[in-house]
Structures are given as C-alpha cells and as structure tokens.
Amino acid sequence: MDLVESSERPRLSLVLPVLDEAATVARHLAALQALRARGAELLVVDGGSSDGTADLARPAVDRLIDSPRGRAVQMNAGASASRGDVLLFLHADTMLPPAADELIHRAIAAGASWGRFDVRIDGRHRLLRVVERMMNWRSRLTGIATGDQAIFVRRDVFLAVGAYPELPLMEDIALSKRLRQVAPPACLRESVTTSGRRWEKRGVLRTIVLMWRLRAGYFLGADPQTLAVRYGYLPRQR
Template sequence: MKPNKTISIIIPVLNEEGFIGNILDHLAKTGSSGLIQEIICVDGGSQDRTATVSEAHGAKAIRSDRGRAKQMNLGAKKAQGDILYFLHADTFTPKDFDQKILDAVAEGYDSGCFRMKFDTKNPFLRFFAYMSRINHRLCRGGDQSLFVKKELFQKTKGFDEAYYIYEDTEFIARLYKKTEFKILPDAVITSARKYREKGWVKVQFHFAMIHLKNYLGAKPEELYRYYAKNILDY
C-alpha cells in the first residue's frame, strides 16, 4: 500500500565523490523505499565524479549553479514528494529516519530536524552537539538536517539565494516564526572533517562570529566575506 505522504531527499553536493556513495548506501539501509519518493543530488559544478557516483547509487543527479541555497531550491522545485528532507552530503541518518519524519508530520508538525552528533569524541564538539536538543533557533543548523512540508516550503519561498552561507539558519529562523518546529529525539551523525582540517576552536569561533554578525544585522555579503577570509571550503 502506498503511504499517504512520501519524502523527497535533497542533497546539495560539490566535489563529494568520496562521500556521496557512502551516504546514499546508508540512506538505503536506514530508510524505507516505500516512504522515500526519490533522492535528488543537486550538483553545484563538481570537477570530479560526484554526479556519476550519485546515479550509480540510485539517486537523481541534477546540475545547478553553485551555492547551497540555489541548489536546494532547485531540488525542491524538481521534487515530487510531499515532504522535503534536506541533508548534507557528509551527514548520516538514524535508523527509520523516514518513518520518524512521517510520524512527526502526522502529529501536526510541518517542519523539524534531528538532534546531531559529530563523528568524534572531541569534548568541545560533543558539547555543541549536545546543544542541538534545545528547541531554539539559535541551536539550529544545516548539519542537523531539515524536514519541511513542501506546501510550507513554497509558502515561505524557500532558501534566500542572497545567502552564500548561513542559508539554513536564516530559513529555519523563518520557519520558527511560521510553525511549531519539532526536534526529533534521534541524532544524525555529521562529519567533523572541517574541524579536523582547520582546527576545532578556530572553526567554532568563526561560526560564532558569523552568528553574532547576523544578529547585529550584517548582510549576506558581509557574512560571506568573513567566511571566505577565515573558513572558506565550500
């Protein structure tokens, strides 16, 4: 029997040949094909085999201009499912994640996310991951993944493409104003690779500064200039 609602998983990718196959295999193991309408990998101009690997592992690969906001908006536009589930290319879902999302929607929640853990025992990062259980917009971020009913996504006009970074946090802040946001008790596990490459304290400090700048009214261009100077990776 076909479920009442289905999920479209949208993953923005850029040069993720080494990661995306593992993520897609993990989605197959932790989800149910009957509940997942499709998996869409939105490629922002990879120079490697990201698109080929994505398709080999059962996902649809579509090309987009670079920028997570643009990529995720395009994925949402192409999606056929009732619920959009945005996932980073280095984030692993918990068991039965799709059913847990559908259960939350059935309970009346139109948007939400999972808690988050890093793939490290570093106490500094474990503390910040612990904070993801708090239902406040200041504790939200794209690494926690995000589900939202497609109808609500369209009403809120999706991600603001003026943001080259911080697009997840900006959009979720708008969702908090429009709907009751649900924090699911299970956790996704996200890679700490950026922290390993650039330094635990350094990266967290600069992310905190970006939050502060946004709070003080900085425009998207200013946030990106700061990010490009201090953290730039993707």
C-alpha cells in the same frame, strides 16, 4: 517556485546538495538506499563538481540535477524537481538514523509543519561533545535549526515561506526564521551524525569561535556575502 506535480507523489523527498564529494558520496548514498526501498525519493543536486561526484552519484539516485553552485540555490533546485509531500534537506557529510523516514512521518502526522533531528558530530575531540549539546539545546530554545540537523518541512509550507533564501551562508538560519513564524519545529531527539571535518581541519576551538562570530554578525545585520568570505566560501560561476 513551482514544484513538479504528480498524482503519485512519494511521501518523502530527500534533497542532497553536493560539490566535489567523490571521496564519500558513494558510501553516503549507499546508506540511503533503504529509504529509497521504502518509497522515499532521492535527489542529488551537483553544484559543478570537478572530481567525478556526479558520475558516482548517478546510479544511486532517482534524479541527478545540475545547478549553479551554492547550497541554498542547489537545495531550491532539488525542491523544484521533487515530488514528495515532505522535503528533507540533507548535507553531504550528514548521516541519517535508520528509521528517519518513519520518525519524520510520525512528526508530521502529529501536526508538525517542519522540524529537525538532534545532531551528533563524528570526531574524538572532547569539545565536539560540547558543540553538539549546545547546538541541540540552542535549537530547542530558539526554534532555529541548522542544516547539520537535517531540516524537514511539509512541501506546502516550504512553498508558502518562499523556499530557501538564496544566501551564500546562513541560509538554514534564514529559512528557520521564516518557518518559525508558521510553527515551532519538531525537535526530534534521535540523532543524525555529521562529520567533524570542518572543525578538525581548522581547529575545533578556532571553528567554534568563528561560527559564533559569524552568527552574531548575521543577527546584527552583516552582509551574508561578507560573512561567507570570512568562512572561506569562494563563489564560482558556471
């Protein structure tokens, strides 16, 4: 995969995959404008939204990219079009801390090849506090990061490991396993805030159990496509 070359690269490129996020995309992008003002590049990669997400995003980004649906496919498309020395992959329902760019630059300057933030889940259910603590603790213990934790990586390292494996599910786990072979992650204690909507929609306890089963299946060699269907992902051709 070839990334766009430029003699005037931004230090940081944010890659945001979206699909039918019209209800929240404008608010989310508004929160990222301060980073753009400080020189970060913002790319939104639309996977075929049918609700006007792309039109809402266009005025607030440096590049709007059309892509086949699939989070890994979309993130790779964004990376291919990016110019930054460091790539930050951000889910559409995750908000960064205000100084995220400086925190990342400090980690990279200190020698990190890649890393992630701690995560806080937005929601009132008491079990969500347990979930976020377990996610952060597990990540430190295993060197595996999830997409909810806003993975960042040096551009050259991302290329060296072959980018995101284009899986329908667990692409973040697969990338982390590749990156972990290069170096352990920088585990930043500052938190991103991710929406609790998927836990609350299905039921928090039910979602916890489902995710444990899916991750266990993945590590035991189950087909990611089968796991994605169990999660509720329905591939769509464009």
